[in-house]
Amino acid sequence: MNHQDKTAENIDLHDPRIVQSIDRYWRKNMLIMVLLLIIWAVVGLGCGVLLADRLNHFALGGFPLGFWFAQQGSIIVFILLILAYCVLLNRLDAQHAQELQQYRVDRPQTPNRRPAERED
Amino acid sequence: MSIQAWTFLFVGFTFCLYLGIAWFSRVQDTEGFYVAGRGVPAIANGMATAADWMSAASFISMAGLIATMGYAGGVYLMGWTGGYVLLALLLAPYLRKFGHYTVPDFIGDRYESNVARLVAVVCAIFVSFTYVAGQMRGVGIVFSRFLEVDINVGVTIGMVIVFVYATLGGMKGITWTQVAQYWILITAFLIPAIAISIRLTGQPIPQIGMGSRLLDEGVFLLEKLDQIHTDLGFAAYTETFTGSWDKLNVFCAVLALMVGTAGLPHVIVRFYTVKTVRAARWSAFWALAFIGVLYLTAPATAAFARYYMIQSLHGKSEQELPRWFNNWEKTGLIVWLDDGDGRLEYFGPQDPQKFSQNEVFRMGQLAASRFAQIRAEHQQWIDTGGTEGEDGRQVMRELQLAGPDRDIIVLATPEMAELANWIVALVAAGGLAAALSTASGLLLVISSSVAHDLYYRVLNPAATEARRLRVGRIVIGFSVVIAGLFGIFPPGFVSQVVAFAFGLAASSFFPAIVLGIFSKRVGTIPATAGMIAGISFTAYYIIGSVYGGMSNWCFGIGPQGIGAVGMLLNFATTVGLTPFFPAPSTQVQDLIKNMREPEGAGPAVMIETAPEH
Numbered sequence: 043m044n045h046q047d048k049t050a051e052n053i054d055l056h057d058p059r060i061v062q063s064i065d066r067y068w069r070k071n072m073l074i075m076v077l078l079l080i081i082w083a084v085v086g087l088g089c090g091v092l093l094a095d096r097l098n099h100f101a102l103g104g105f106p107l108g109f110w111f112a113q114q115g116s117i118i119v120f121i122l123l124i125l126a127y128c129v130l131l132n133r134l135d136a137q138h139a140q141e142l143q144q145y146r147v148d149r150p151q152t153p154n155r156r157p158a159e160r161e162d
Numbered sequence: 163m164s165i166q167a168w169t170f171l172f173v174g175f176t177f178c179l180y181l182g183i184a185w186f187s188r189v190q191d192t193e194g195f196y197v198a199g200r201g202v203p204a205i206a207n208g209m210a211t212a213a214d215w216m217s218a219a220s221f222i223s224m225a226g227l228i229a230t231m232g233y234a235g236g237v238y239l240m241g242w243t244g245g246y247v248l249l250a251l252l253l254a255p256y257l258r259k260f261g262h263y264t265v266p267d268f269i270g271d272r273y274e275s276n277v278a279r280l281v282a283v284v285c286a287i288f289v290s291f292t293y294v295a296g297q298m299r300g301v302g303i304v305f306s307r308f309l310e311v312d313i314n315v316g317v318t319i320g321m322v323i324v325f326v327y328a329t330l331g332g333m334k335g336i337t338w339t340q341v342a343q344y345w346i347l348i349t350a351f352l353i354p355a356i357a358i359s360i361r362l363t364g365q366p367i368p369q370i371g372m373g374s375r376l377l378d379e380g381v382f383l384l385e386k387l388d389q390i391h392t393d394l395g396f397a398a399y400t401e402t403f404t405g406s407w408d409k410l411n412v413f414c415a416v417l418a419l420m421v422g423t424a425g426l427p428h429v430i431v432r433f434y435t436v437k438t439v440r441a442a443r444w445s446a447f448w449a450l451a452f453i454g455v456l457y458l459t460a461p462a463t464a465a466f467a468r469y470y471m472i473q474s475l476h477g478k479s480e481q482e483l484p485r486w487f488n489n490w491e492k493t494g495l496i497v498w499l500d501d502g503d504g505r506l507e508y509f510g511p512q513d514p515q516k517f518s519q520n521e522v523f524r525m526g527q528l529a530a531s532r533f534a535q536i537r538a539e540h541q542q543w544i545d546t547g548g549t550e551g552e553d554g555r556q557v558m559r560e561l562q563l564a565g566p567d568r569d570i571i572v573l574a575t576p577e578m579a580e581l582a583n584w585i586v587a588l589v590a591a592g593g594l595a596a597a598l599s600t601a602s603g604l605l606l607v608i609s610s611s612v613a614h615d616l617y618y619r620v621l622n623p624a625a626t627e628a629r630r631l632r633v634g635r636i637v638i639g640f641s642v643v644i645a646g647l648f649g650i651f652p653p654g655f656v657s658q659v660v661a662f663a664f665g666l667a668a669s670s671f672f673p674a675i676v677l678g679i680f681s682k683r684v685g686t687i688p689a690t691a692g693m694i695a696g697i698s699f700t701a702y703y704i705i706g707s708v709y710g711g712m713s714n715w716c717f718g719i720g721p722q723g724i725g726a727v728g729m730l731l732n733f734a735t736t737v738g739l740t741p742f743f744p745a746p747s748t749q750v751q752d753l754i755k756n757m758r759e760p761e762g763a764g765p766a767v768m769i770e771t772a773p774e775h
Contacts (some may be wrong), residue, residue: 064759071758077498084196086244086420090236091413095402104373104382109400112236113228113461114369117243121454124250124447131255132440 059145074130079121090116117144168587176591177323178599179342184327184335192630195332196263196610197434206443208448209430210340213347213595215242215453217293218300220460221347221596226568228464232391232399234407237722241419243450243457248424249670250446254433256679258442258678259757263434264607265427265671266615272678273686276620281693285670286427290604291645292663293428297601298649299769307493307573308313308590314650320598321646322460325579328602328609329635333435336602343595344452350571350592351456355463357579362470368462394476395517395520395548399465406720408413414723418470422664422731423672428603431610439760467571470578475522476627477507494525495573496566499537499554511564523558526568532578600673605645609638662704665721669696669728672744677736682754685746688739696732700725 089097094108102110163171199637202210220242228235260268264374265286272277298317305316327335355368363383365371375385388398397404423429432449433442474484483506490496498506499521509516525533540554558564576586613634618625622732627631670693677684704721706712714720716727746752 064755067760068758078247078251082244082247086240086247087413087416090240091416092409094233095409098400098402102373103370104375104384106384106400107531108402109233109236109384110373111232113239114372114403114458116236116240117454117457120243120247120451121447123247124443127251128443128447131760135440138760156762 057145060142063138063141063145067134070134071131074127082120082123085111085119086116103158109118163583165583165586166309168584169281169590172587172591173309173594174582176342176346176595180323180327180339183338183342184331187331187334187338189330189332189334190631192263192614192627192634194334195631195634196606196614197431198332198337200333200435200437202435202437202445204436204444205448206238206337206341207432207445209344210337210435211429211445211449212452212456213340213344213599214432215429215449215600216347216456216596217600218297218304218571218597219267220456221351222300222304222569222572222593225464225467226571228461229468229571230565230568231334231407232397232404233402234404234412235461237407237412237415237419239461240257241416242423243453244416244420245423246446246450246453247418249429249433250443250450252676252679253430254442254446255439255760256757257430257675258436259439259760260753261434263431263614264610265616265675266611267431267619267673268678269671269689270615270619270754272746272750273674273689274747275686275690278674278686278690278693279615279619281690281697282671282674283611283615285666286615287608288604289426289628289663289667290428290607290611291648294601294604294608294641294645295648297597297604297654299652300597301601302649304590304597308587315644317649320594320601320649323644324598324602324605325639325642328605328638330768332638333431333606333635336606337435339602340599341601346588346595347592347599348452348455350588350595351463352459353585354572354579354589355459355466357581357585358466358470359462360576361403361579362466368466369458372462372465379465383465383469384476387465390469390472391510394472394509397512399468408718410717411720411723414719414726418668418725418729419664421672422666422668422725425667425675426663427611427667427671428600428607431607464571465574467575467578471566471571471574472508474578475506478506479504481763484578485770486574489577490570490574494528494530494533494567495570497523497525499523499540499558500544501555508565517559517564518555520559520564522566523555523563524565526561526563526567529565552730601645605638605641608641609634612641613637625628641643647671662701662721664703665700665725665728668698668725669700669732673729673732673736677733679754679757681740681753684699684736684740685743685744687743688736691739692732692736695735696728699731700728703728 061154089108089111091112097108097111100107105114112150174304189199191199193199224238227238231237257268260271262268266279266282269282269696270276298320301320302313302317305311305319311319327339331338356366359368359371360366363371363374364377365374372383374383375381376386379386384400388400391397391399396419403409429653433445436442436445436636475487491498500506501519501521506521507519508522509520511517536552536554536557539551540557542551543552543553573589575590613630613636617633618630673696674689674693677689703712703716703724707714707721716724719727744753
């Protein structure tokens with residue numbers, strides 16, 4: 043099983059500029075992901091569960107607030123979180139693709155593959 | 163036309179529709195069979211995922227469960243939707259980029275181990291069979307309730323339909339049928355909810371109606387419901403953390419369901435069917451949006467029907483009882499054992515004094531003859547003023563059959579709202595759509611686990627395309643029959659093992675997949691050890707406390723929430739062992755890099771066209 047063979051036709055994963063570009067992409071991806079997951083935890087597990095008894099002293103129309111978060115609010119926020127993720131990540135992907143395209147254009151005709159570097 | 167005639171019409175029509183779709187989307191290769199040729203548009207995949215996800219239990223039982231549990235019902239709502247956020251952010255795009263057919267594929271290749279692959283295969287099969295048994299039973303129940311057909315005949319009809327469209331069209335057939343099934347089930351769920359909302363609050367949007375004032379009383383629905391509940395000895399509807407659902411248990415149960423949802427193989431494989439990583443993200447969004455339509459409506463239906471049910475039953479005499487009560491009393495979902503005053507009284511367990519006077523019960527699994535006997539002795543007990551016979555209310559209470567069956571909330575809502583017969587019939591078709599769509603998705607997971615992961619990847623890697631497709635079809639055929647047998651002879655534990663399925667998925671797959679993507683360092687042995695530790699602990703705890711009478715010794719966490727602890731244990735074991743074992747090979751390192759790299763590096767790897775495959 044050899045996935046790199048296929049990929050190598052399109053891109054050299056060992057070109058340092060490409061490695062850097064992928065690293066940048068990955069760091070931004072992680073940042074977006076972590077931020078969204080924090081909101082996920084605060085709304086779902088925080089407002090919906092841990093703080094629900096306190097929030098229930100407040101009202102949202104005819105709903106006690108903690109109850110509303112548990113049965114409506116958290117679901118709405120979850121849907122919006124995935125929407126935000128799609129928009130942000132797909133934009134980031136497009137940026138990243140453009141960056142790679144640039145490297146691919148000025149890449150030598152015969153890609154010289156360096157031995158794999160371990161980066162941990 | 164009668165309800166039954168309408169039901170026959172709708173069910174017949176929808177079944178023809180499913181078979182027609184199957185014929186048009188029949189497939190000739192394994193890529194079509196397992197991942198629908200990876201050509202499903204994101205929005206269609208979202209609908210299919212939603213139908214796949216929303217089972218007979220979501221459609222028929224969940225609103226009833228919320229109506230009984232009040233605030234704590236939010237456990238299911240949050241757990242089953244919050245999991246999609248994890249799925250979208252942590253798993254879906256990467257697994258799509260990885261580009262195989264199944265979850266064991268990922269585990270086996272990422273950890274370079276057939277042992278890990280087999281552990282994953284066993285988990286996938288176990289989780290799926292647990293689930294599918296309940297779906298087949300659901301099909302039988304809908305048939306028997308609406309068409310007065312024997313449950314077993316109903317299961318058999320359902321089996322034949324699934325058999326045809328799953329073997330013919332594989333994932334492609336299943337996907338497009340699920341798209342149709344989504345619309346049928348969501349329409350069937352929304353119409354009664356909107357109707358009862360308008361009737362009680364004048365508000366056509368149920369989610370707003372739930373927080374509105376009642377038309378006849380002028381007070382907020384939820385406030386009124388809290389007050390009625392307290393008066394009748396139930397815990398207040400919106401009150402948090404009552405009974406065994408304390409804060410820790412609610413927290414753990416929500417977390418276990420979320421993580422379990424993200425780890426369920428039949429949901430994960432749906433993200434392999436789209437064209438690109440970008441489409442995988444969008445289809446996660448569409449999936450939750452479509453699921454959200456039902457999950458945001460269910461709590462509203464629950465509150466409306468709960469209020470309406472108590473108002474129209476409690477304190478009423480036989481003549482005053484609504485017609486739906488008499489209709490559903492025949493099915494045993496709700497039964498009335500009067501104390502002799504001719505007025506129905508419905509009380510809850512919070513107030514033991516009142517609870518002993520409760521007259522509303524359900525038959526549950528009780529044989530009709532046994533219940534007839536209880537009823538006869540109860541009558542004798544009333545007639546003789548307590549000297550002969552036996553108080554049936556006490557017998558039923560001890561059998562834990564107090565209160566109506568929760569399914570009645572969804573099943574009887576159209577009649578409570580006095581909707582036309584054809585809408586009642588539509589609910590039957592919706593219930594069948596929900597059960598069949600989930601069953602077919604699960605059967606495909608079983609088929610791919612056996613035919614692809616076990617047969618092709620482990621036993622006979624030299625098998626030809628045609629042969630693999632044939633094996634896939636044969637396995638799906640066998641699985642349908644086994645699932646049908648589970649439906650006809652239901653193992654008594656089906657309802658309890660649902661917690662088990664989620665706990666298992668949470669404590670095994672989820673940590674292994676997440677660490678596999680986000681760490682380049684985690685190797686074979688720590689990951690396998692983590693999966694085994696997580697599963698064993700969770701399985702031991704659930705089996706011990708459900709069957710062995712074990713106390714909830716782990717901080718008082720019940721079996722529903724223990725998957726969260728199992729997951730932490732898995733993470734801790736894997737991360738703890740990692741420094742002592744070698745990192746994965748260069749090949750796997752590159753695989754991970756490639757997986758993290760989005761579309762820029764060309765299309766997702768097509769495993770079938772890649773060399774050495």
